[in-house]
Amino acid sequence: RLKKIFGIKWANPMVETGFELNEIVGSAVELSKYERSKGFKTFKVDTRRTNKSFPIGSMRMNELLGAEILKNFPDLRVNLENPDFTINVEIREKGVYIYSESERGPGGLPVTTGGKVLLLLSGGIDSPVAGWLMMKRGVKIDCISFISPPFTNDKTRWKIIEVTKKLSEFSSGHPIHLFLVPLTDLLMHIKERIPDDYMLVVQRRIMMKVANRVADTIGAFALTTGENLGQVASQTLQNLHTIEEASDRMVLRPLLTYDKEEIISRAKEIGTYDISIQPYPDLCVLFTPEHPVTKSKLEKVKKVEEKLGDISKMVEEVMNDMEEVVIRNGEIIEDS
Template identity: 35%
Template sequence: MSILCIVCHYGEIGIKGKNRGFFERALQKNIVQALKKHQIPFEKATIINERIVLLLDESYFEKTGEILKNIPGMSFFCFALKCETKLENINECALNLLQKEKGNTFRISTQRANKQFALTSLQINVCVGSFIVEKLNKKVKLKGADVECFIEIVNKFSYIYTKKQRGIGGLPVGVSGTVVSLMSGGIDSPVASFLMMKRGAKVIFVHFHAFPYTSRASIEKVKKIVNALNKFQLKSKIYFVPFSEIQKHIFEKTQGLAEKQRIIIYRRFMLKITEKISKKENSKAIVTGDSLGQVASQTSDNMFVISKATKYPIFRPLIGFDKEEIIVLSKKIDVFNLSILPCQDVCSRFLPKNPTTKSNLEAVKRIENQLPSVKLINGALKNADVLEI
C-alpha cells in the first residue's frame, strides 16, 4: 500500500553539522505557517532524515507547490509515493509512476539513507529496472532517458517520484536575525531585500516619502511591492517616514557650491533615522539596494561618506551587480512590473544639477552641523506610520 505525499529537500541546511536541527525546525515552521496562511489543510509536516515530509490531500498539491517554491531554504520538492521499505512495494510504486509517463526509455536512481536495507543503491536500481522492463517493455537508458524515477530509501518507509520541482535555496527566513531595508520602490531595493530573505534574514522595510508635497503614489507602490515579497517571508512591517521637512532644511543649507552635497546629506539622514528604527526592532544591520557606480550617490567615495552616518553594518547585496542582472532577478521574483510603476522618488525632490561623485566627509559634516538634526530626526520618527501586511 502506498500514499501520496510531498517530500521537501534542502541543500545548505544539510551541511550545518550540529546546528542543523535549528535550521530544519525553522524551515519546518515556515512551511507550516505558509500552509496555514493560505488555508491549506494538512495532516503532518515531519522532519525525517534530512527531508521534510508533508501529508495532505492530493487536491491541494498544485496550490501547495506554488507556495513551496517560494520558501527560502528549500532546494527542491517532489510529489512522491510513500511505501513500506520492501522491494515488492518499491517495485509497485515505480511501476505505478512509470506507466503514466510517456517515452520508451527510463532510468532508476536510488538514494539509500537507510544503510540497514539489505540491497545497495546499485542493486535496487538493477532489481527495480528489471521489473519495469518486464512489465512495461521500456528500455533502460542511463544517459538522456525519457524519464528518471527516483527512489529514496529512508527508514521503514521509502519515497518514489519522477519529477523534482526547484525551490529558491538559501536559508529559512528568521535564522539570520532581523535587518531593516531601505525601500525606495524602484527596481533595486526589492531585489536586495529578497536576497537578504534568501539568506535567512527577516526583513523590515523603511520607505521615505515627501507626501503631501508629492502624491501618495510611492507609498501605495511600496505596499504592493512588499505584499509581493511576502510570498518569501509571509508577513512584513513597513515604516513610512515623512522626509519633506528634513529636505526643506537641507535645501536651505545647500545653496550655491554646497548644492552638489545635497543627495549625500539626504542619504545620511535616512541612515540615521533607519538606525533608530533598527535599534527599536532589534535589527543588527541595514540593507540598501546600492550597486557600485550605478548613480552618483553610489560611488565608493560617496558610499564611504554616507556609511559614516551610522555605526550599524550596511549590507549591500547588489554591490557587484549591473542593472541588467538586477532586472533579471526582479522579473524572476515577479516584482519588476510593480517596480517600474511611475512615482516620484523622494530623493528627486530638490535634485541638484550636478551631484558630486566624490563627497568630502568634513564638508558634509560642516553643513549638517548647521541643521537641527536631532529635532528633525525625532520629528520624522514621531510622524512615521507603521503598517503590517
C-alpha cells in the first residue's frame, strides 16, 4: 500500500528497540542472520545518532555492532565500500530503529498539497495516466466523463468507473468524485448544424464549457486532459489553442510531449491499461468526423458556433442530467 502513497520516496521496514545496548545488539544480529540467509557475504553498519544524549557515538556503535555480528557469523566479512547488505541504526529521541532493507516509494508530493483539478476522463489509455501524474504532483483529482446513451452503454459506464477505481488507489484515501455527463442530444444538435470538418473542434469546446461548469461547483482550480501533441486531429497546436479558448481556467496537459509507448508503459504500471483497452463504445470515437480540420481558426469556429443557439442554456441542461459517483480506495461509496 505504501507504494501507492505519493510523497513517500523510500520505505524502510524497521525494528524498534529501547536504548539498552544488549537489545540493540540482539536486533542487529537477527537482521544480519536474515540477510545472511539470502546468501550475502559482506556487510557494514551505518549508525546515525540524532539523540545526542545517547552515550555511545556513531562510529563506536558501528564498531561494537560490527564486532558482535562477526562473532555470531564468522563467515561474514566487512566491506565498507560495496557491501552486500547494510545494517542501518538510527538513534532518535524516542527509541532506536534498525533496518536493512529499503523499498522505493512512488515519490512525488502528498495528494491535496497542490490543490484540486478536474480530469476529463475518456475511455482511452491516455487520460488515466494524466490523472495519475497530476496526483503524483500533489494534486487531488475529480473526474468528468462524457457518455452518449444509447450509443454508449452500461459497459462503457463500467469501464469508466473501473478506471476511476484504479486511480482512487493512488489518492491517499481522498475520494474521487466522478461526474458522468450524457451528451447525446447536444452532440446530435452539433452534428446537425456544424460542418463536418469543424464538428470535432466544436464538440471539444462544448466539453470544455461543461467541464468548467462542473469545476465551478467543486472548486477545481484547473482542468486536466490526456491530450498529446500531434497524436490525433484534435491535438495539433492550432486545435489545442482553439479548444482551450473555450475554458475559463487553465488546462493542464501532463502528457503533451510523451510518446505513445511511454504512455502505454505507464498505464500498465499503474494498472489502468487492461481496463482502457476493453472494446466498449467510446464517445470520442463514435462522434469523430472522417476528415476533421487540423488547423482550425478561432474566428471561424466562433462563427459556426452561432448556429448552435444558446450554448450556456445547453450546458445547464446537461448539468441537470449529470450523475455523480464517489469512489474511495477502489470502492464505490456513493452513486447518485
